[in-house]
Amino acid sequence: xxxxxxxxxxxxxxxxxxxxxxxxxxxxxxxxxxxxxxxxxxxxxxxxxxxxxxxxxxxxxxxxxxxxxxxxxxxxxxxxxxxxxxxxxxxxxxxxxxxxxxxxxxxxxxxxxxxxxxxxxxxxxxxxxxxxxxxxxxxxxxxxxxxxxxxxxxxxxxxxxxxxxxxxxxxxxxxxxxxxxxxxxxxxxxxxxxxxxxxxxxxxxxxxxxxxxxxxxxxxxxxxxxxxxxxxxxxxxxxxxxxxxxxxxxxxxxxxxxxxxxxxxxxxxxxxxxxxxxxxxxxxxxxxxxxxxxxxxxxxxxxxxxxxxxxxxxxxxxxxxxxxxxxxxxxxxxxxxxxxxxxxxxxxxxxxxxxxxxxxxxxxxxxxxxxxxxxxxxxxxxxxxxxxxxxxxxxxxxxxxxxxxxxxxxxxxxxxxxxxxxxxxxxxxxxxxxxxxxxxxxxxxxxxxxxxxxxxxxxxxxxxxxxxxxxxx
DNA sequence: ATAGGGTTAG
Numbered sequence: 154x155x156x157x158x159x160x161x162x163x164x165x166x167x168x169x170x171x172x173x174x175x176x177x178x179x180x181x182x183x184x185x186x187x188x189x190x191x192x193x194x195x196x197x198x199x200x201x202x203x204x205x206x207x208x209x210x211x212x213x214x215x216x217x218x219x220x221x222x223x224x225x226x227x228x229x230x231x232x233x234x235x236x237x238x239x240x241x242x243x244x245x246x247x248x249x250x251x252x253x254x255x256x257x258x259x260x261x262x263x264x265x266x267x268x269x270x271x272x273x274x275x276x277x278x279x280x281x282x283x284x285x286x287x288x289x290x291x292x293x294x295x296x297x298x299x300x301x302x303x304x305x306x307x308x309x310x311x312x313x314x315x316x317x318x319x320x321x322x323x324x325x326x327x328x329x330x331x332x333x334x335x336x337x338x339x340x341x342x343x344x345x346x347x348x349x350x351x352x353x354x355x356x357x358x359x360x361x362x363x364x365x366x367x368x369x370x371x372x373x374x375x376x377x378x379x380x381x382x383x384x385x386x387x388x389x390x391x392x393x394x395x396x397x398x399x400x401x402x403x404x405x406x407x408x409x410x411x412x413x414x415x416x417x418x419x420x421x422x423x424x425x426x427x428x429x430x431x432x433x434x435x436x437x438x439x440x441x442x443x444x445x446x447x448x449x450x451x452x453x454x455x456x457x458x459x460x461x462x463x464x465x466x467x468x469x470x471x472x473x474x475x476x477x478x479x480x481x482x483x484x485x486x487x488x489x490x491x492x493x494x495x496x497x498x499x500x501x502x503x504x505x506x507x508x509x510x511x512x513x514x515x516x517x518x519x520x521x522x523x524x525x526x527x528x529x530x531x532x533x534x535x536x537x538x539x540x541x542x543x544x545x546x547x548x549x550x551x552x553x554x555x556x557x558x559x560x561x562x563x564x565x566x567x568x569x570x571x572x573x574x575x576x577x578x579x580x581x582x583x584x585x586x587x588x589x590x591x592x593x594x595x596x597x598x599x600x601x602x603x604x605x606x607x608x609x610x611x612x613x614x615x616x617x618x619x620x621x622x623x624x625x626x
Numbered sequence: 627a628t629a630g631g632g633t634t635a636g
Contacts, residue, residue: 156627183628218629253630284631315632346633381634413635420636447636479636
């Protein structure tokens, strides 16, 4: 019964039943631990483990591997070496299960010595243990070691290959990843998805889409992970036609739509310029979460529809969804693009009510807000009163505003600060020469162009899909 | 009856 509740993520019911249970054993405790792990509640796992020990139960292999997995990426991962010590005392460190969990744990805290030590102690190492070693080395950025382990493994399965590909991708070595991927004798939905999302993460959207077509031709059925990455690729290269095709394939494929996939659809339509399609799909979603709300608010903001962005924000609050820092970045940028100064100030000040501390991004939005509206002194004052060091984005917002309102003096101040933080940023040259051009100071403009040539500064490539002679790619 | 290695969103 408890396991049934756990499988359906009904932890409250599981908990109640567990409390009533008269003769608990290790298995019942492990089932509860696993439930807290599945519902991503590391603190509950921690408390449950402590309680279990307090009433005198001895952890077994199951207990330790669940607990270690639950501590990954949480504050409790400082306990990895303590759990390891515990495992040694119970002679469970030689278990394949505990061993591979511990390896992930050590990789998670960046401890290479621990990773190797645990691997050596595993009595009968199987493919999974070797795979965990490859992934562990990759996670630590040790690509040579990972490749060495892969080459030395007694046997390799599709997971070993996929781990290697994924490892190279995580280390931003997309070409190495692709060359390993090409050598695979068989591929499954995991391997295809890893490679496709790797291209997306590295902004190679066309490569991602090309590979997706290849995947379909090879007869491999995409899942919600794949589709979500592919939609991201469509959004990345602003290809509405491709995005629509992918959306249709999702509907035809019959993969159950989840929150993440739906949010990717919303985001794709918004980034491909069809904000109404984004909105109507968003409206049709039965379960809107924080990320989906942020996505539609950001979509309206980017389309300059400030009022509609703010309406969605208010609706989100009414729905009882708590905004986070990203929500406010989107809300403030909506105000900036819509010239809604008073509203921007109101929302900026309301952040404390939601216990969200304004970060450097929010300050950048405010500088942008004042700057676009021509209130340059106010923007400058805002920068001076910031509780942290302004970054390139903050100064860039001011510089952009100076370009918009042809203010050379303040523009030069911003430009100098940007150059200190990031040498030879092309935007600095373009913006200053733009202002000088407007002031008809042609000698300065020419001087700047010469300077750019000398310093080998290249203007950033920019293009627009609006009335593009190439049509929609 | 409970456990380990590879993939997704703002």
